[in-house]
Amino acid sequence: AQFISGSKSAGQLALMQNLKSDFTQLPAPGSAVHFRFTSKIAEADKAAQIMNLRNSMSQAAQQIPEKDRPMAKQILDGLTKVMEATIQEGTFDGAGSVSLDDDTFRAVLGGKVADGRALEAELKRVADAVSGKPSAPEFKFNTGTHQGMTLHSVRFPIKSDDRTVQKAFGDAILLSVATADDAFMISVDPTGDTALKAAIDRMGSAKAQGVTPMDATLEVAQIIRYAQALAPNPLLDNALQTVQQYVGKDKVQLAARMIERGAMYRITIEEGVLRSAGAAAKGGNNANGGF
Numbered sequence: 432a433q434f435i436s437g438s439k440s441a442g443q444l445a446l447m448q449n450l451k452s453d454f455t456q457l458p459a460p461g462s463a464v465h466f467r468f469t470s471k472i473a474e475a476d477k478a479a480q481i482m483n484l485r486n487s488m489s490q491a492a493q494q495i496p497e498k499d500r501p502m503a504k505q506i507l508d509g510l511t512k513v514m515e516a517t518i519q520e521g522t523f524d525g526a527g528s529v530s531l532d533d534d535t536f537r538a539v540l541g542g543k544v545a546d547g548r549a550l551e552a553e554l555k556r557v558a559d560a561v562s563g564k565p566s567a568p569e570f571k572f573n574t575g576t577h578q579g580m581t582l583h584s585v586r587f588p589i590k591s592d593d594r595t596v597q598k599a600f601g602d603a604i605l606l607s608v609a610t611a612d613d614a615f616m617i618s619v620d621p622t623g624d625t626a627l628k629a630a631i632d633r634m635g636s637a638k639a640q641g642v643t644p645m646d647a648t649l650e651v652a653q654i655i656r657y658a659q660a661l662a663p664n665p666l667l668d669n670a671l672q673t674v675q676q677y678v679g680k681d682k683v684q685l686a687a688r689m690i691e692r693g694a695m696y697r698i699t700i701e702e703g704v705l706r707s708a709g710a711a712a713k714g715g716n717n718a719n720g721g722f
Contacts, residue, residue: 455642458528463649468523469525470644480518522543523542531656534660537626539616588602608627616634643686647686673707
């Protein structure tokens with residue numbers, strides 16, 4: 432779509448030209464899912480975005496049981512302040528990825544924030560608020576530094592009889608957190624902070640690069656293989672056997688790019704994805720007596 436020259440919308444989109452990102456190297460190489468987002472916020476739009484943020488946080492608080500709501504509101508209010516400051520700075524920039532190598536779930540996410548130390552302080556407030564409560568997560572702060580970022584960890588105990596959950600995460604989810612003056616990074620990695628430190632290292636050797644507003648990729652063969660490893664079933668097996676015949680053609684991609692006074696969004700679904708979906712559907716029909 433293209434907007435009329437000189438219009439408010441055209442002016443807003445003009446800010447999205449010539450974007451640069453500091454997070455292009457954050458996603459892990461060969462990951463099953465990787466994405467990046469970068470945008471500029473027009474001065475005239477900041478108040479509206481802050482209001483939308485506050486409304487969203489208020490709605491989130493209402494979904495929390497009433498007995499826990501006062502504590503939750505205090506936590507959400509603190510996080511809202513950090514996010515509002517980032518909106519006021521006028522830039523969103525971040526990236527993330529999910530890796531499934533060796534049938535192990537690892538994820539990393541990072542982004543720009545107006546005040547990383549304020550975010551760290553809010554995490555400490557969360558730790559204080561939940562301390563001593565049943566099944567409370569275990570927080571450890573200032574466990575070390577890496578490339579100038581301060582490291583922390585959070586261990587979330589899991590109490591579930593679901594075998595799929597147990598196989599994916601064991602008895603706990605280990606979250607590693609890194610904070611800096613103007614950035615944060617988070618990883619989920621059962622081995623500790625290995626994935627987090629590797630991402631920080633990739634970031635440390637990279638310079639800001641020109642980017643489009645958004646791009647995302649799903650490597651469907653990896654995702655199906657992981658799902659089959661967690662909870663095998665014939666439909667997934669049919670899909671996996673099919674998609675493996677289309678090496679390098681198994682992606683779903685979403686990309687956005689700017690044009691004069693407008694933007695274009697493109698979704699690409701490669702042949703292997705369509706074929707695997709068809710194989711799974713056919714297997715399901717046959718299992719139910721279909722044709």
